[in-house]
Amino acid sequence: MSRIAFIGLGRMGSGMAGRLLAAGHEVVVTNRTPQRAQPLLDQGALWAPTPAEAVTDAVAVFAMLSDDAASRAVWEGPGGVLAGQLEPGTFAIECSTLSPARVRxxxxxxxxxxxxxxxxxxxxxxxxAASGSLTLLVGAEDADLELARPLLKPLASDLFHFGPVGSGTAYKLIVNLIGAVQIAGVAEGLAMAERAGLDPAQVATALALGQAASPQVVRNSQRMVAGDHDSNLAFSGRLRQKDTAYAIALAHELGIGVPFGQVALDGLDELLAEGWGELNESAIIEVARRRPSQD
Known part of the structure; x- marks a missing residue:
């Protein structure tokens, strides 16, 4: 099996690194907060103090980070990946959701x-991530992807190769923009239902069985009704806001307007301004409940 460096041990990265360990790879981990690595070290992972040290003798470097700034710090900052002793042909597998400009x-x-x-x-x-049933959205040269497939296999149940580098990120931003619009829409709908005197739990059940249902709508409508925005964090409002902003930047590059996406971003901006960005994205309903009519 192979020696792999894994950088970024948040909720997603920890699960992914665990899958690579379970597949028999030697995994060297590093993270800004060392305490997050302990469960993986208990499973046999190795620790490196910096990304530059983690990549020594690695055949691949995986990164799962929050945003462009974190990516720059890990790859090009002091002690970053590119300052390490890299073997020619080492895979750089960036799993973070970044802006198109950062990917380039x-x-x-x-x-x-x-x-x-x-x-x-x-x-x-x-x-x-923990069960190895992610979907990978890949942009890469055909030959590079074929060589990397054995390393990717433990992570995912599905893999879509959209084309050259950048195409995977383009799709990810598109689908996350669609998700942001759906979540904003269900928040407004549930806020209306409450004002109309409907039972929110019944509304969420009906939504799950109707034509408006999608995984985003079903999951977030249930969480909005439960009001458990601060527990069992799945995807934060801050990350949804970041992805939506990156998607809108991509739309501007492509010369296409995305007014529905902009409305969703406005709501997410308000969510962050109220200090709710680290809660589940379902907290967007609190913004919808407070908005007055525009009449």
Missing amino acids: ELSAAATAAGMRYLDCPVTGLPEA
Whole structure:
């Protein structure tokens, strides 16, 4: 089996690193908060103090990070991946959801360092990361992806290769923009239902059985009714806001208007301004409940 460096041990990254360990790989982990690594160290992972040290002798470097700033710090900052002793042809597998501009920047830097770059964001919640049932959204050269497939297999039940580097991120931002619009819509609908005197729990049940149902609508409507925004964090409002902003930036690059997406982003901006960004994204209903009519 292979030696793999894994950087970023949040809810998603920890599960993914665990899957690589379970597949028999030697996994070297590093994280800004060392305490997060302990469960993986207990399973046999190795610890490295910095990304540069983690990548020594690795055939692949996986990263699962929160945003562009975290990606720059990990890859190009002091003690970053690109400052390490990289073997020619080492895979750079960036699973974070980044902006298109950052993907272009990072793929150029990694390629210049002799790495094979895979744009590989994922869809799926932390439970899917831990069970190896994520969906991988890949942008890469055909030959690079074929060589990397054995490393990716423990992580996912599905893999979509959308084309060259950047195409995986483009799809991820598109689908997350759709999700943001759906979540904003269900928040407004439930707020209306409450004002109309309907039973919110019954409304959520009916939504799950009707034409408006989607995994986003079903999951978030149930959480909105339960009001458990601060427990069992699945996807935070801050991350949804970041992904939506990156998606709108992509739309601007493509010269297409996304007014529904902008409305969703406005609501998420308000969510963050109220200090609710670290709660589940379902907390957007609190914004919908407070908004007055525009009449």
